Amino acid sequence: MWRSRKARSFLCASVSLFPRAFIVWLANGETIRVYKMIKKDDGSFTFTATSGDFPKKHKAPVINIGIAETGKFVMTASSDTTILIWSPKGDVLASINTNQMNNAYAAVSPCGRFVASCGFTPDVKVWEVCFGKNGDFREVARAFELKGHTAGVHCFSFSNDSRRMATVSKDGTWKFWDTDVEYKKQQDPYLLLTGKCEVTEPCRIALSPDARVVAISSGTDIVVYNTRRGEEEERFLGVHGRCIMDLAFDTNSRYLVSCGDRAIRVFHNAAGHRAVVEEMETMLKKTANKATRERLEQQISSARKALAAIYGKKH
Structure with missing residues (x-):
């Protein structure tokens, strides 16, 4: 039910896409670099590094990079408790201390409004990145938290409209949340479902864009659950030779993609x-x-x- 394709190895922790560029963390240089797509004379395309890397502001390795779909900001999270919000030109707009002892995972929501993180503590913290009507950055404000796990959270995932989220924890459960709340009026997200799962680090969770399905990777295995009843639907064992490092659905919820051992595997x-x-x-x-x-x-x-x-x- 899957096919694979060899992926070129990069010295980076994460890659996120601009319309015609991508941004990477270079582990050997401990720097963040943007590569732009350039059209060559023969009509083909190549990627060239832009002049000047982002300034070195993180004191620990970067574990996640995210770019708002609006193109207004870039998020980088390091393995300590730091998240930085950057302008696309590489200026630091804000610094967030997650107070989670360490960051395990961080991401920008698909709507481009929120930044979230999880780590040692049993919750997921979500902030809103606010801009004024003229497009100028205003502030980063606490939006809401997902509370209910009894141990640290490995990973989380947003639905395409950011109205649902899924989390997976060291406590051996995954949870499905309604995050379509009036958080500015202190309304908390609603827990819709709790399911049991196997958790072996590294562990990743992916919520399909339509929020109908959750996929969880643990080691080299993937288990797929429905979000109506929390029941296991499919189990893929040993799909990679080494631990799965990331998991994602395509934007139409038709395919599930995993990466690990320098290969990408695509599942229906x-x-x-x-x-x-x-x-x-x-x-x-x-x-x-x-x-x-x-x-x-x-x-x-x-x-x-x-x-x-x-x-x-x-x-």
């Missing part, structure tokens, strides 16, 4: 298609509107066809 998100069928069939039973029924039936048919193509039979 069959659990996601089954979740669509289940959800649409439930909605179909509750509606009498003809147009709505036709739309739901079309979605069910598309999901069933996708499953048939994956498994090579009627499903």
Whole structure:
């Protein structure tokens, strides 16, 4: 159910994409560098380092890099308790002390509004990066926290609209959260579901963009769960020769991608298609509107066809 492709090894902790550039942490030089896409005379493209690296502000190795989809800021997190918010030109806009003893993971939300981190403490902290109407940076303000785990959190993931999050902890559980709350009025996120899982470091979690499926990697294995009942859907064992270092879904929730041992492996998100069928069939039973029924039936048919193509039979 997967295919692999060899990936070139870079001395970096994380890579994030601009429209025509990418930014990396170079471990050997302990520096952050931007590479821009350049069109050559023959029509092909190459990447060239921009003049001047980001100034060295971190006192520990960088573990994660994120770029807001708005292009307004870059986030870098180091293995101590520091998160820096940068302008795209490399100026430090703000410094965050996560107070988590160490950072295990950090990310920018897909909507580009939030920065979140997890670490030694049993919670996930989320901040809003605020800009004025004229586009100028204003401040970084605490937004909300995900509390409920009983041990440190390995990793977390946002849905595409940032209204849902998933977390995985050393306590052997993963949790699914409703983060569509009025945090400025002190409203806390809602815990929707808690599931049990196996956790061996390094451990990563990926929530599909449509929030229907959660995938968790532990060592060299991947387990996929649905978010309606928290049940295990699929298990992929030994998919990499070495520990899986990262896990992600594509923007359409059709594929799950893992990386490790200098290879990338791509999986069909069959659990996601089954979740669509289940959800649409439930909605179909509750509606009498003809147009709505036709739309739901079309979605069910598309999901069933996708499953048939994956498994090579009627499903």
